[in-house]
Amino acid sequence: MTEAVHHPVTHAREAEIIGRKAVDFLGKNRLALTPRNFELICAVLDGRDPALREAFVGLQRPVSQMALSALAQRFLPERPTLDALKTTSEAALGALEAFRRTLESGTVSVVEAHGGASEVLADLDAQIGRCVTALQGVFNLAAPVPQDMPGQDHLTAQLSFGLPGYGALEERLEALFSDGEPEGGVSLMLCRIEGLEPLGRVGLAKVGDYMKNTLARFTHRLIDKTDTAYWTSSDELGLLVGATSESYLAQLGEKIARVVADAETIARRSIKTMPPLACRFGCARTYRRVLPAQLYGAARQSLQRAELTESLVPVFTEVSADLATLRRYEALYGRRMR
Incomplete structure (x- = not known):
């Protein structure tokens, strides 16, 4: 067999x-x-x-x-040993560091009072230092931190261009829809950069920061002044655009993908083992007054279809505000349209 x-x-x-x-x-x-x-x-x-x-x-x-x-x-199984190890290590490190500071602050007065005590204190301080180093090693085993690979520093030697998060997108949509139906329609296009989120876990956090900073900087140039961009998750870019043309949005997606590809090429010159990146796009469009969660949920579904089919172009979804859908999203997110 x-x-x-x-x-x-x-x-x-x-x-x-x-x-x-x-x-x-x-x-x-x-x-x-x-x-x-x-x-x-x-x-x-x-x-x-x-x-x-x-x-x-x-x-x-x-x-x-x-x-x-x-x-x-x-x-799920309980892990009291690991939790106790973390707690004990943290407490021991704190106590020893505090003891070291106490000794340092009192060294002068002790030496003045007892001649020759400096050698004893120096030896004691060295022993404490070794204890701290050993305990720090134990703590790192219990809660390991990825070590950054060399050759990344020059990538982040630039100004940081951050973007607001999902909460800001939600506030923007609520303000937009509170004025009634959007004139000419509105689109929410989501772009997931596949391979971006794991960078921090393999010691390439600075490369991830560089990619996000570069994408944020160029996104401001690619969209209209009245449009806005957000990081809706750690590897998901959201673009709120006052246009619904499929050709225009597809071209915008191509430009975003080109920025990611160019930035990846630059980063790969320093980090040969960098995992490949890819962009997928999902877009929800509406001409009606809808819930922010409804528009975002539709865009996420389009994005998931693009990922499943490995589509190189955005997948589009039309969103309308029927009562049944509004009630479902209200039950899910606990909100009403204002």
């Missing part, structure tokens, strides 16, 4: 897909991206525990953090 062959690459790919789905679920439901929440949703999506999956399906929608925490308490 032939034994099943397990391919590590396949398993890694499956884990990556499950992880992205977990992040999407937490973001869509406005739940915190904590290790506990992420682990629970990954376990649900993995499907190896039928009881967990059944309990999750039975949760009331929208899923609340309280319900998610209760489910994690039931099904």
